[in-house]
Amino acid sequence: MNQNGCDIGLLGLGVMGRNFVLNMADHGFSVGVFNRTKEKTRKFMEEEVGDRQIQAGYTLAEFVSLLKSPRAVLISVPAGDPVDQVIDEIVPALSSGDLIVDMGNSHFSDTDRRDHSLTEKGLLYMGMGISGGEAGARNGPSLMPGGSKEGYERIRPIMEAASAQIDGTPCAAYLGPRSAGHYVKMVHNGIEYGLMQMIAETYDLMKRGMAYDAPKLHRVYQKWSEGDLNGYLMEITAEIFRQKDDLTGEPLVDVILDRARQKGTGEWTSLEALEHQVPLPGIHMAVTARDMSDYKKERTLAAKRFYGAPGPPLGEEFVDRLEGALYAGMVVCYAQGMALLDQVGRKYDYGLDLRTVAAIWRGGCIIRARLLENIREAYGAEPHLANLLLDSRLGDAVEAKTGDLREVVCAAARSGIPAPGLMAALSYFDAYRSERLPANLIMAQRDYFGAHRYERIDKDGTYHTAWTEREVKK
Ligand code: 6PG
Numbered sequence: 219m220n221q222n223g224c225d226i227g228l229l230g231l232g233v234m235g236r237n238f239v240l241n242m243a244d245h246g247f248s249v250g251v252f253n254r255t256k257e258k259t260r261k262f263m264e265e266e267v268g269d270r271q272i273q274a275g276y277t278l279a280e281f282v283s284l285l286k287s288p289r290a291v292l293i294s295v296p297a298g299d300p301v302d303q304v305i306d307e308i309v310p311a312l313s314s315g316d317l318i319v320d321m322g323n324s325h326f327s328d329t330d331r332r333d334h335s336l337t338e339k340g341l342l343y344m345g346m347g348i349s350g351g352e353a354g355a356r357n358g359p360s361l362m363p364g365g366s367k368e369g370y371e372r373i374r375p376i377m378e379a380a381s382a383q384i385d386g387t388p389c390a391a392y393l394g395p396r397s398a399g400h401y402v403k404m405v406h407n408g409i410e411y412g413l414m415q416m417i418a419e420t421y422d423l424m425k426r427g428m429a430y431d432a433p434k435l436h437r438v439y440q441k442w443s444e445g446d447l448n449g450y451l452m453e454i455t456a457e458i459f460r461q462k463d464d465l466t467g468e469p470l471v472d473v474i475l476d477r478a479r480q481k482g483t484g485e486w487t488s489l490e491a492l493e494h495q496v497p498l499p500g501i502h503m504a505v506t507a508r509d510m511s512d513y514k515k516e517r518t519l520a521a522k523r524f525y526g527a528p529g530p531p532l533g534e535e536f537v538d539r540l541e542g543a544l545y546a547g548m549v550v551c552y553a554q555g556m557a558l559l560d561q562v563g564r565k566y567d568y569g570l571d572l573r574t575v576a577a578i579w580r581g582g583c584i585i586r587a588r589l590l591e592n593i594r595e596a597y598g599a600e601p602h603l604a605n606l607l608l609d610s611r612l613g614d615a616v617e618a619k620t621g622d623l624r625e626v627v628c629a630a631a632r633s634g635i636p637a638p639g640l641m642a643a644l645s646y647f648d649a650y651r652s653e654r655l656p657a658n659l660i661m662a663q664r665d666y667f668g669a670h671r672y673e674r675i676d677k678d679g680t681y682h683t684a685w686t687e688r689e690v691k692k
Contacts, residue, residue: 223286224250224273226376228294229304231262234321234348235294237355238380243270245379250275250284282311289316290373292346297322305332314340317369321348323483326397326404333365333396342369345396347403349583350382358382360583361390362406362575364399364568382582389581394568401568402575405555408487408501410584411480412551413451415504415639420540421455423626427532427633432469435459438537446545446615449587478508487558494565496558497649499642500551507638526634536629542622547643549616552593553606554646560604573597607650620647 228239231253239249248271253259259274275281282289289312293304301320308318318341320329329345336343344365348355361381363370370377370392381390393399424430424438439456443449461470484505491498510517556572563570576594580586596609607613623644630637649655661672671680684690 224248224271224284225286226250226290226292226373227252227275227281227285228292229253229281229308230294231258232294232296233352234355235292236262236266237352238292238294238321238348238359239272240266240270241356241358241380242376243267243272245376247271247376247379248273250281252276252278252281278308278311282308287313287316288372289313290319290369291317292319292321294321297324297328301328301332305336309336309339309341312341315342317342317344317366317372319344319346319363319365319369319373320400321346323347323403323407323481324400325486326400329365329397329400337366342366342372344369345398345400346377347399347406349403349406349585351584354382354582358389358582360406360578360581360586362393362399362402362578363390364393364397364402365395367392367395381578382586384577384581387577389578389583391574391578393575394563394570396566396568398563398566398568398570401563401566402559402570404483404486404490405559406579406583406585407483408498408558409551409555410451411484411487411504411508412500412554412639413449413548413585415507416500416544416547416551416643417451417455418507419630419635419637419640420544422635423532423540423630423633423637424537426635427529427629428534428536432459432471442541442544445541446588447541447548449589450584451587475514476511477514478511480505480508484508487555490562491554491558494558494562496554496561497646498554498558499646500547500554500639503638503642507636527632528634529629529632532629532633536626539622539625539629542619543626543640546616546619546623546647547640548587548589549606549612550643550646551639552589553612556593557605560602571597571601572603573601605650607647616647620644623647 225247227250228235229252231251239251242249250273252275256276259276263274273284275284293301295301295304301322301324318336324345333343344363347362348359350359358381361377377390378388381388393402424435436456436459439452443452443456458471459469463470463473466473484501488498488502488505559570559575560572573594576590576597580590592612593606596603596606596612603609607616627637627641627644664670665672665682666685669682671682673680
């Protein structure tokens with residue numbers, strides 16, 4: 219143990235916390251730990267710590283006394299009230315200049331509030347997104363730190379060592395002030411929702427539309443994960459189709475109930491996009507699809523009532539179409555998330571560098587994918603790129619696959635298999651590349667019923683037309 223105390227402290231020995239402590243310790247840092255339930259701490263110390271430099275505090279005062287000054291305390295507890303409770307409890311034991319880092323999936327507005335009040339108290343505060351689940355926390359997550367820059371400099375060597383590494387570069391980088399880190403993590407999760415939904419749709423099309431069984435599905439996703447679609451979600455999808463259920467011997471995926479749960483970060487991303495009027499249909503659709511899945515009882519009734527549209531059978535070559543469609547859909551999904559970060563990030567003065575965001579998402583996190591290297595390069599060439607679709611390479615790649623996307627969307631519609639994520643991706647692309655949209659008619663309608671006025675294509679100003687005789691007479 220360092221003579222002056224532990225390099226860093228971590229409070230909350232849940233799955234993420236425990237694994238991150240071991241990860242930091244394995245990189246040679248001494249860590250002080252605390253958990254509200256003493257038994258959990260004892261068990262962790264006895265069963266997992268071994269000869270690593272980890273010390274436990276069984277009271278908050280003891281925990282704080284273990285840490286080198288100025289202190290750095292990571293908090294790994296569920297988002298929401300528990301974070302406030304822990305902060306309220308620990309703050310009296312800390313001194314001015316000490317650092318608190320919230321590693322949970324906190325809503326960014328909570329992070330802003332905490333940042334404000336703790337900074338006023340003379341403490342340093344950070345909100346740091348962490349992605350990669352249990353394995354990531356243990357072996358190298360993607361870390362998205364925001365808040366006090368001075369605070370980050372203090373813990374930077376530890377975070378850089380503990381994070382995933384891509385080509386020798388840590389997947390951890392300071393993103394910006396206040397809630398910048400948690401905002402980026404929220405959008406990461408929104409993209410995660412969008413990608414998962416579209417992958418699930420390709421599964422549905424192959425299972426229901428082509429009667430593919432689990433071994434066949436495994437082979438398809440395995441092949442895809444070796445090509446342009448390479449990424450963590452594709453890899454685990456391939457693996458999932460290999461898992462057998464212990465109880466029935468059936469493929470496990472077939473016995474899992476089709477009701478998708480959610481903790482809320484996808485919905486937060488959607489709400490943010492709506493609030494700031496950034497088009498984000500892929501992520502809205504992904505949230506809505508999870509909501510729809512929850513209506514299991516009603517869906518079961520409706521399934522008996524409506525027949526759908528059994529389209530022509532889908533041939534083997536359709537799998538290649540799906541691959542292309544998914545690729546185009548994925549680029550469009552990242553494009554939407556990045557556009558939200560770009561536009562709202564500027565409103566919130568985060569000073570986000572989207573190249574850095576793409577770089578730290580290349581490893582460790584759930585949405586890591588080969589595509590992120592292209593995205594990083596796109597922002598490297600043009601830091602203020604308005605939309606990823608405007609990058610020549612990514613734009614060309616999407617354009618080359620839109621034929622597949624159209625084919626898949628048509629096939630889904632003809633077969634009566636819902637594909638809201640892929641359909642939204644195509645609509646987004648088509649709307650984005652349409653110089654003229656039918657919004658002129660909407661403006662005419664608004665002016666007709668509410669005198670809301672419209673702009674003209676040929677001169678400045680706003681106009682109102684007396685659309686009805688009654689109005690003319692007034
Ligand atoms: C990650 C995950 C992680 C968590 C999600 C699940 O980046 O490691 O996103 O944060 O698994 O919160 O989110 P839902 O419960 O909303 O699907």
